Amino acid sequence: MENKMFTISVYSENNVGLLNRISGIFLKRHINILSLNVSESEIENVSRFVIVVNTTEKWVHNIVGQIEKQIEVIKAFYHIDEETIFLESAIFKIESSLLFDERQIQNIIKESKAEIVTVSREFFVLSKSGKRSEIEELYAKLKPFGIMQFVRSGRISVSKEKMEISTLLEALS
Known part of the structure; x- marks a missing residue:
């Protein structure tokens, strides 16, 4: 598998220490974070991390799975550059x-x-x-x-396709 640029979007509660734990997931796998941005999201009281890495799809899939295991993380997605506007x-x-x-x-x-x-x-x-x-x-x-x-700054991005995060949050409420 060849390396590509991936944009990872992580929706989470805004808790102290989460950034450190997420960056540790990349550190353990020796994957360099090329860009990182954290801000409020379109959903009240939910933060959004936008992380850019250059790796294989297999690795990014595994990383997103590990990120989603964090208690505060609501949902994580990954996209290639062609699937986002950044x-x-x-x-x-x-x-x-x-x-x-x-x-x-x-x-x-x-x-x-x-x-x-x-x-x-x-x-x-x-x-x-x-x-x-x-x-x-x-x-x-x-x-x-x-x-x-x-x-x-780090990359900011939105996906071209609808992300089902709002629907997911409504179902959890």
């Missing part, structure tokens, strides 16, 4: 003088559809949401000018 976000902090002195920076911002979040005398901040490749391309274009700070 984005990442990034923020770039760059020296302000470049914004005014380098015409090329203005063109890069415009072409990449990045957004200027704030401008001060010392720096300006750009925000970019999109596919990882789009963010990496913008990073590569800005790097020669000097990036003061850079941060990228």
Whole structure:
């Protein structure tokens, strides 16, 4: 079996220690987590983990089974990239003088559809949401000018197909 990118969605109660136990499941199998995001979900009082890994379907199936054994976990799903719509976000902090002195920076911002979040005398901040490749391309274009700070979020995603989590929760109520 060949390795693929998988997005794992975990719906759970919001309890202390769950993230540690979930990450331990990956650690035991020597599988690196490429991206991790935890937030509220569409269901009140239910959190959603979005975890991205590069592994085989056999391994991801086993991992999802182990995650579902955690008491606080309501349901876990996994999808390949073609089954999801996903984005990442990034923020770039760059020296302000470049914004005014380098015409090329203005063109890069415009072409990449990045957004200027704030401008001060010392720096300006750009925000970019999109596919990882789009963010990496913008990073590569800005790097020669000097990036003061850079941060990228984990993947956020929704499945193209309906996920039966809401129906499942209604049945449990």
